Amino acid sequence: MTPPAAPSTASSAPLRILITGSAGFVGSHLVERFLGEGHTVIGVDNYISGQPQNTALFLGHPHFRFLEADVVQGIPYGGEPLDWVMHFASPASPPHYQQYPIETLMVGAQGTQNGLELAHRHGARFFLASTSEVYGDPLVHPQPETYWGNVNPNGVRSCYDEGKRYAEAITMAYHRTLGVDTRIIRIFNTYGPRMRLDDGRVITNFVDQALRGEPLTIYGNGSQTRSFQYIDDLVEGISRLMAVAYHEPVNLGNPDEYTMLNLVEVMEGVLGRTLELRYEPLPGDDPKKRKPDITVAGTLLRWKPQVQLEVGLTRTLERL
């Protein structure tokens, strides 16, 4: 791993950190990182999209404690004062949030607010996991944080997009009105070990199909592009932002773009074999193209993605 070139949780005194969504893909990597740095972690999840095996990984750790709870109903923590409340709970992939639209909206509104209230009561800092989906179907490329987005407020994806936009708005309202010390990140497409193979995204689809020996599905002619951030880069950016007093949203993502056919070539290199392809028509709701402008993270956190796609895919396949 790249040693931090800027202040981060790696160099801080031991912290007590509550993470909602601790059994999710990103949440579980935060738990791992913070425990490894000597911090105490309280994980909270209701397993609506998180996975019990991601809790089991840490249950034996002396500084880890787990609360099974739906943060929409409240966060049943009554222990010693917290330093951070980090709100990462939410269904985050289209198949999951479209299965649970009302729950997804609620974890953006009541869930975020319960986290903010807990942070406020403890004098703790609050960290919101927002998303590149707040940009919707962007008309500006790449997207800087100042871009306001192009989001359908009542379409089938709005449960996630509008839930997260609301989460940002209420986070800023608690910051401005009650002085809660807040952070907001907008996470772009991220992959790595422990991602769910049923999340419907292209890397997980390809990995799943390659491991099953099935042909990889290419929609359209495969020339559409995506960018992919390895989970460790995201976690490093989060850790650095925790050490900086900055309250506006910060993009964390990898701006390198790959066509679907480029991605197949990289996977073939990693797996050491040729992969068969199956072409299908582009679906009507093909996911939008988004690419982060990471100038703010670069300037503020001296952060940029370090893990090349070949390396990240290799690590992902090793630890699936």
Add this chain to the structure above:
Amino acid sequence: MTPPAAPSTASSAPLRILITGSAGFVGSHLVERFLGEGHTVIGVDNYISGQPQNTALFLGHPHFRFLEADVVQGIPYGGEPLDWVMHFASPASPPHYQQYPIETLMVGAQGTQNGLELAHRHGARFFLASTSEVYGDPLVHPQPETYWGNVNPNGVRSCYDEGKRYAEAITMAYHRTLGVDTRIIRIFNTYGPRMRLDDGRVITNFVDQALRGEPLTIYGNGSQTRSFQYIDDLVEGISRLMAVAYHEPVNLGNPDEYTMLNLVEVMEGVLGRTLELRYEPLPGDDPKKRKPDITVAGTLLRWKPQVQLEVGLTRTLERL
């Protein structure tokens, strides 16, 4: 009043209608209309921006009942089955919602959801008062309902804009997921009797200044435009939409544009005297220009605004 040219609540059997925000400007006009048509109305308000005198108007009416409650905490209605739950509760003018940003967000999220839950339990229909503010600072003029808007998700106005966008999203989620029979309107700038003179908008500012004998404040050179809908036109559109099964948002507003100096001339005509003006620099956050595309309401409801500005201003001044 123009007789309805299309089905509306005027021709329906007696209904039992619960209205949140019944003591607000728009809410109180709905109460008046529905009681006048023979329906039963249950009003709910917590007076955060509504006014007790708007409840007092109807307290003696045999078909009116009032519940003082914060709909964010729940709607304490336990009576006979409702036909409609109409969610009009929210601070709605910039000075009010910026004074109560967290409450404004909550009435958009928990308040809307409590209304949806009540409607779902009663098998009632649900009517959401949304707003032209969901278009933010629009890049398209006029704004059709299909325009997705240009809204800052975390600026100082986001408590209202994002609260209402969330309200639309959760209304559609209840419609799609649970089959609740819903309606959504987007209300553009509306004026009339019982508007609060401290709401910070230009008509109320001008009326207030004219009645006090003070000069009217013109920001900039007075050439910027606004459009103004008289309350009775809005209420007629609401009543007609209740008679039609249409679930997508519908704009209700008056597309006629007036410059600030045109508005002064109309007021001078209504008041029969010349008004003194005082010019001040344009503020940095001058309210955005918005103008409704009302094609959908015209086609669907055979609705268009009937009340000219001169007439509406005369009625407003008579009944202040």
